[in-house]
Amino acid sequence: MAENILVVGGGPAGLNAAVMLSELGVNVTLVERDSFIGGNPKKFKYKFLFPDMQPADNVIGELIKKTESGGNIKVYYSSEVSDFKENGKKFDATIKSAGGSETKTFDSVIVATGFEHFDPARDAKYSYQLFDDVIDIKDLERMMGENNFVRPSNGQPPKNVAFILCVGSRDRHIGNQYCSRVCCTISVKQAIELKEHFPDCEVYIFYMDIRTYGFFEDLYWQAMEEHDVQIVKGRIAEITSGPNxxxxxxxxxxxxxxxxxxxxxxxxxxxxxxxGPQSPEISSKLGIELDEHGFLKPENITLSPFKSNKAGIFLAGACTGPKAISDSITEGAAAAMNAYTYAVKNR
Amino acid sequence: MALKKQEQRPVAEKGEHIIARHLIEDDSIKEEKNLVIDGVDVSGRWNTFILSRVDSEFDRSFFREIKDTVVGSRINRCWQCGMCTASCTVTPLYRRFNPRAFIYMMQLGNLKELKKYIDVAWRCVGCYKCSQRCPKQVNPAEMMEALGLLIKKYFPEEVQSKLKVDEDVKKIYDDMILGHGRLDLAKLHTSAMQKTGRTKELLGKIERDAIFKMAKDGRAFSILRLGKPHNWNSSKEAMGNYLKNLNTIESSEA
Structure with missing residues (x-):
């Protein structure tokens, strides 16, 4: 009899875990809160991914296609895990969706509930939502995805653009002390895209540190050396309206x-x-630990970053901390392997 | 009596009546000593203006200008790590000479700030340690040349008043370049001693010992073997013409 494994969350990590498990012949149940799968990249219409600027569709579209064509993945859209109980070494979960509730027994569980973009409106100094021309990287990504590069206020091409790093990160006042890892790289990527679209536009990046770690550094060098993106050291304390x-x-x-x-x-x-709100929610529902940053806590951050503190429940992707899409996909595969091993052992 | 006393009162210094005067730079205060508008005398403190002390634009035209020069073409690469200033031979002597900061000012077109450093901005001795160590290959040593050109172009008056070219020294350099094709340190040394009135010391014990030592280890004679640079005659002619043209241009400008 084939194993039954529950995957919570249909973003890059959850999808890759589901695809890998289905290739192993496992019956996968995928619970997705939205009416579509693909997670944040799909929701906010990411267009090109760093570091090689490949279309996001190559990655996300591919995962969605594999999920939908993989015969033994059952996807529940607009659904949630409403009840969860341990049953020996297995788990009984009730999945609530528009079609009603369904209770099944699973051999193991993969949690891939992902992250939420920080809402800049929570930090009043940035005047987000007060001025149309103050947007954030997810808005710009969506605008680029829709081929709509113009100023939101008047539809004109911008003459100078400022990127402000570390919004909602590394800021005790807002409650997030950690670095979100990818915003620097996304910013330089978007700066390059803006310069490619509007060569006459001046692009500035206000930074405290630029953390384009690993090979993402290439993108940062490229932004400066090939596109004349100017970096200015200092954080912005206030955004107000100006002339013209x-x-x-x-x-x-x-x-x-x-x-x-x-x-x-x-x-x-x-x-x-x-x-996001989903992390504490799934934490209390499944009885797994939450860390001080509001993400799910792995059993051992170095040895087993994909395991929760509860045997049989595995973690993948940005639910354990800020992460690039490639890292999420890697963790999806790692969690799939571990969930499968656990299921086979306790058959 | 009181009126007479008022007449004798000395003319007020610019911005003298501003209470926290020491917080404001001279350049930021605009005040006309004698000004009459529509028949109303608004001289002195009645027309004082304090310019904004906050930078209100990044002017990238200077960045473009520098980037188009041969020596400054890599200005866009600089990420302000400070390796150049850390390596610099001059900075320990003149703390205000800071290649990193100068490059930054050029990147952002901050001429207001740059203006404060006209007197030291020329201090680069060309040791090229910064260019050798720069992790982004910006070539700061040559960037300092671009800086010199920029300052000469945008602040001709300040350069004239703050930097006097010593004609004697200039002649020593010109003769040396045209005569030998390279810097002659021995001649530079003797000229400097002569110019500072220390001719006697040239025959003193320290100098004699140095000459003896250099003769002994062969350094003094290696100069003779060096000869002139390759194809010197044609170079010399071009260089001579260049210096001649430069002199005429400078004298016609003056």
Whole structure:
């Protein structure tokens, strides 16, 4: 008899786990809260992925296709795990969807509930939602996905654009002390895309540290050396309205000790990642641990980053912390392998 | 009596009446000593303006200008790590000479800030340690040349008043280049001693010992073997013409 494994969340990590398990002949049940699968990349219409600028559809589309064509994956859309109980070494889960509730027994569980984009409106100094021309990286990504590169306020191409890094990250005042890892790379990627689209547009990046780790550094070098993207050291303390329908960034140039108030046509906030409301929810429902940052806590962050503190429940993707899509996909495969081993052992 | 006393009152310094005067730079205060508008005398403190002390734009035209020069073409690469300033031979002597900061000012077109450094911005001795160590191959040593050109172009008056070219020294350099095709350190040394009135010391014990030592280890004679640079005659002619043209241009500008 084939194993039954429950995957919660249909983003890159969950989809890859489901696809791998289905290839092993496992009966996979995929629970997705949205009416579609593909997670945040699909929801916010990511267009090109760093570091090689390949279309997001190559990755997400491929995973969705494999999920839908893989015969033994049962996807529940707009659904949730409403009840969860341990049953010996197995688990009884009730899945609530539009079609009613269904209770099944699973050999193991993979949690891949992902992350939420930080909502910059929570940090009032950035005046997000107050000015049309203050957007964040997910908005810009969606605009690019829709081939709509213009200023939201008047539909004109921007003449100068500022990126502000570490919005909602590395900020005790907002409650997130961690680095969200990918916003720097996304920002330089988007800066390059903007410069390619509008060669005359001046693009500035306000930074405290630029953390384009590993080979993502290439993208940062490319942004500076091939596209003349200018980096300015200092965080922005205030965004106000300026003359001629501009928004003014007030900050300090920490390298010259000079205060500045510079008007920009468009400001892009590199908002970070958060565990979202789903992390504490799934944590209390499944009885797994939550960490101090609001993400799910792995059993051992180095040895087994894909295991929860409860045997038989595995973690994958950005639910355990900010992560690039490639890392999520890797963890999806790792969690699938572990969930399968656990299921086979306790057959 | 009181009126007379007022007449004798000395003319006020610019911005003298501003309470926290020490917080404001001279350049930021605009005040006309004598100004009459529509028949109303608004001289002195009645027309004082304080310019914004906050930078209100990044002017990238300077960045473009520098980037188009041969020596400054890599300005876009600089990420402000400070390796150049850390390596610099001059910075320990003149703390205000900071290649990293100068490159940053050029990137952002911050001429207001750059203006404060006209007197030291020329101090680069061309040791090229910064260019050798720069992790992004910006070539800061040559960037300092671009900086010199920029300053000369945008602040001609300040350059004229703050930097006096010593004609004697200039002649020593010109003669040396045209005569030998390279810098002659021995001649530079003797000229400097002569110019500072230390001719006597040239015959002193320290100098004699140095000459003896250099003769002994062969350094003094290696100069003779060096000869002139390859194909020197044609180079010399071109260089001579260049210097001649430069002199005429400078004298016609003046």
């Amino acid at each position: 329908n501009t928004v003014v960034c007030k900050g300090e140039d920490t390298l010259l000790r000079g205060p500045f108030e510079i008007p920009f046509d468009m400001v892009v906030l590199a908002s970070g990642m958060e565990g």
